[in-house]
Amino acid sequence: MLLPALADPTDADAIVFGDRRLTYRELAGTAAAIAKRLGGGRVAVWATPTIETCAAVVGALAAGVAVVPINPKVGERELAHILADSAPASVLTAPGVELPGGLAELERLDVDLSVRSEGLPPEADEEAPAFIVYTSGTTGPPKGVVMPRRAIASNLDALAAAWEWTAADVVTHALPIFHVHGLVVGVLGPLRRGGAVHHLGKFSSAVAAAELAGPATMMFGVPTMYHRLAADVEADPELAKQVAQARLLVSGSAALPATCHSRISKATGQQIVERYGMTETLMNCSVRAWGERRPGTVGTPVDGVSVRLVDDAGEVVSASDDATIGEIEVRGPNLFLEYLNRPDATAEAMHDGWFRTGDMATRAADGYIRIVGRRATDIIKSGGFKIGAGEIENALLEHPGVVEVAVAGRPDDDLGERIVAWVVAAEVVPTAEELIEHVARLLTPHKRPRAVHFVDSLPRNELGKVTKRALP
Numbered sequence: 001m002l003l004p005a006l007a008d009p010t011d012a013d014a015i016v017f018g019d020r021r022l023t024y025r026e027l028a029g030t031a032a033a034i035a036k037r038l039g040g041g042r043v044a045v046w047a048t049p050t051i052e053t054c055a056a057v058v059g060a061l062a063a064g065v066a067v068v069p070i071n072p073k074v075g076e077r078e079l080a081h082i083l084a085d086s087a088p089a090s091v092l093t094a095p096g097v098e099l100p101g102g103l104a105e106l107e108r109l110d111v112d113l114s115v116r117s118e119g120l121p122p123e124a125d126e127e128a129p130a131f132i133v134y135t136s137g138t139t140g141p142p143k144g145v146v147m148p149r150r151a152i153a154s155n156l157d158a159l160a161a162a163w164e165w166t167a168a169d170v171v172t173h174a175l176p177i178f179h180v181h182g183l184v185v186g187v188l189g190p191l192r193r194g195g196a197v198h199h200l201g202k203f204s205s206a207v208a209a210a211e212l213a214g215p216a217t218m219m220f221g222v223p224t225m226y227h228r229l230a231a232d233v234e235a236d237p238e239l240a241k242q243v244a245q246a247r248l249l250v251s252g253s254a255a256l257p258a259t260c261h262s263r264i265s266k267a268t269g270q271q272i273v274e275r276y277g278m279t280e281t282l283m284n285c286s287v288r289a290w291g292e293r294r295p296g297t298v299g300t301p302v303d304g305v306s307v308r309l310v311d312d313a314g315e316v317v318s319a320s321d322d323a324t325i326g327e328i329e330v331r332g333p334n335l336f337l338e339y340l341n342r343p344d345a346t347a348e349a350m351h352d353g354w355f356r357t358g359d360m361a362t363r364a365a366d367g368y369i370r371i372v373g374r375r376a377t378d379i380i381k382s383g384g385f386k387i388g389a390g391e392i393e394n395a396l397l398e399h400p401g402v403v404e405v406a407v408a409g410r411p412d413d414d415l416g417e418r419i420v421a422w423v424v425a426a427e428v429v430p431t432a433e434e435l436i437e438h439v440a441r442l443l444t445p446h447k448r449p450r451a452v453h454f455v456d457s458l459p460r461n462e463l464g465k466v467t468k469r470a471l472p
Contacts, residue, residue, distance in 0.1 A: 001123050002061060002192065003058065003061070003062075003188070003191050003192055004194070005191060005193075005194040006024065006027065006031065006120060009023070009028040010023070010025060011025055012024055012194075012196070014027045014196055014197075015054050015055070015191075016197070016198045016199070017050065017199050017201060018201060021051075022051060022054075022113065024194075026113070027055065027058060029117060029118070030055050030058075030059065030113055030115070031055065031058045031059040031061075031062045031120065032059075032116065032118060032121075033059070033112075033115045033116050034058075034059025034060065034062070034063070034092070034111065035060070035062040035117075036063075036117055037109055038060060038063040038065050038090070038109075039089060041065065041066075041087075041088070042066040042067075042068055042086055043088050043089065043091065044068045044069075044083070044086070044088040044090070044092070045057055045067055045068065045091070045092045046092070046093040046097060047069040047070055047071065047176070047177050047178035047183070048093075048097065049176065049177060050094050051113070052094035052113065053111075053177055054187050054197075054199075055111055056092035056093070057183065057187070059111075062120050062121060063121055064121065064123075064128055066128075066129040066130065066146075067131050068086045068132045068133075068144075069133060069178040069179070070082065071178045071462070072178075076100070076101055078134075078141075078142060079101060079102060079103070080102055081141050082134050083103070083106075085141075086132050089106070089107065090107035090109050091109065092109050093108065093110060094111055095111070095112065124149060126148065126149050126150040126153065127148050127149070127337075128148065129146050129147065129148060129149075130147055130148060130151075131145075131146075132145065132146050132147070132340055133145045133147060133178075133179065133180060133279050135279055143339040143340070144340030145279045145336050145339060146336055146337040146338050146339070146340050147180075147184075147279075147282075148336070150333055151282055152184055152282070153192070154304055154332075154333040155282040155302070155305075155334045156184075156189050156192045156193075158283070158302035158303040159185065159189065159275075159283055160189075160192075162286045162289065162299075162303070163218070163273070163286070163288075163289045165189070165193055165218070166193060166195070167195045168217070169190070169218050169247070170195055170197075170198060170211075170216045171186065171189065171196070171218045171220060172198040172199075172200060172208060172212065173186045173197075173199065173219060173220040174199065174203035174204075174221075174225070175221070175222070176462050179279070180277070180279050181220070181252055181277075182220075184282060185220065185277075185282075185283065186199075186220050187199075203221070205228055205232035205233070205239060206239065208221075208225075208229070208243075209232075209239045209243050210242060212243055213241075213245050218247055218248045218249075218250065220250050221249070221250070221251055222251065222252065222254060222464035222465075223254050223256045223260065223464055224464035225464070226249075226256060226260050226272065227257075227404075229264065230260050230263040230264050233267040234267050240268045241268075243270060244269050244270060246270060248273060249264075249273065251272050251273070252277065252283075253465060254465045255296070255390055256272060256295070257393070257397045258296055258394050258397070259394075260272075261293075261295040271293035273288075273289065273293060273299075274286070274297065275299065276298035276369065278357060278359070280335065280336045280355060280357075281305075281330050281332075281334050281355060283305075283334070284301060284302065284305050284328070284334070285298045285301050285305075285369050286299045287299035294368060296370055296394065297364070297368045298368075298371060300368060304332050304333055304334070305330060305331075305332040305334055306331045307329070307369065308328075308354065309324075309325075309326025309327065309328060309362075309363060310326050310351070311326055317363075320364060320365045321362070321365070322362050322363065322364040322368075322370060324362060324363075325361070325362055325372055325379070325388060326360065326361065326363075327375060328359045328371075329355060329357065330354060330357060331353060335355055358374055358375045358376065359371055359374060360372050360373055360374070360375055360378065360379050360388065371390065372390050373388050377389075377408060377468045377469065378408070378468075380407075380408070380419055381416050381417050382409065382412070382417045382418060382446065383415045383446055385446050387447055389409075389419075390407075391443065392439055392443065393405050393407050393421075395438070395447075396421060396423065396435060396438070398438075399430060400428075401426045401430035402424075402435070403426050404423070404424035404457075405422065405423050405424070405458075406421070406422045406458050407420070408420055408422075408468045408471060410451075412450075418450040419448065420449060420451045421435065421449040421451070421452045421453070422453045422454075422455050422458060422471050422472075423452055423453070423454050423455070424457060424458060432451070432452035432454075435452050436448045436449050436452065458471075
């Protein structure tokens, strides 16, 4: 069963949003009532950060219906594509919400938490689609990732083993719940364990710290949240003491800079766990709760997941020197079923039964994986060298005059690609030459930026990832 705690529910808290909460008994009744209203096919969920969204997803999963989570900030063109591609029969939403465009034309099912029924439907097959989650669409229209129930169950159990995650844990986070990080790991993860999730609505260091000093034992976040938390715990010793009480702080969705690791560790004594995953695979690797929390690494593959590195020719990289770069390929029960209506894209993404992630990494002698970036945007081929943008970004962040940075390659007639950095500076702004020499001294001269642009902010998506294609 995907969520076994619903089969024999108790009065323990399951989902908490501020002063609103659902116990397992209440959630089971609400889910049963929602399931009775759903037919077959698929259902869209207008995924606002509310307790109704969580209940809607649980009810649809109970019914065995595939959920299409919709980002409430979605644009008109993207929404039209998602609805035409996935063809949901209805939309679940919190009451009183005004739905846009095409969603308003679907059968609307308001989630009323006071309406409950007895008896959940029989459990759906483990290969049945649970979600159709749309990718960011950086190279074309977003693709619908069809995720089976089997992938969710197996992967959440693997994470439980890696993080020593039990029913006694309370997870707090402020992640969006239309994506796998916030929805699958951050909501279904606690519910599969029989613990609770406390959603913050909007991230606040003070509120997150109060949770960690109280009922919460774990926090999930993205680097932008941890960057804010680092500054706040450095400025407020009482806040630092609260965060120090956490059992586990987990970061994902993008690489966490080594400087952020160091700042939080120094202020609170906490060493952050990093993990690596993506929509098509859920979580592939993680530092273990008991393992070495080495900044810049995502640990080793979680139970049941196989990870290998391949070179440009598709040959397996045997080196374990933490220097040789290869593309990550993944195999295991965590894999998606297909890209909806895109057999061509599904076939292209596979290589001898392995999923091509497009992420580039190195592997150390002890198996720890270090992500160096995306093949398309973070691997720079300059002067005959293959260079990871992340290494240069971390080096720049060690300079006191750098607050945020993004590095990418730009075409160059002589070098093939030149290394360019976009920097958000501190109050005392360094010169471009100073930063270029800083990198050349820390790394090697061929890894130094050839140009530095100072900007007020970096373009980011809602999970905090820098959208490098949008860099000026």
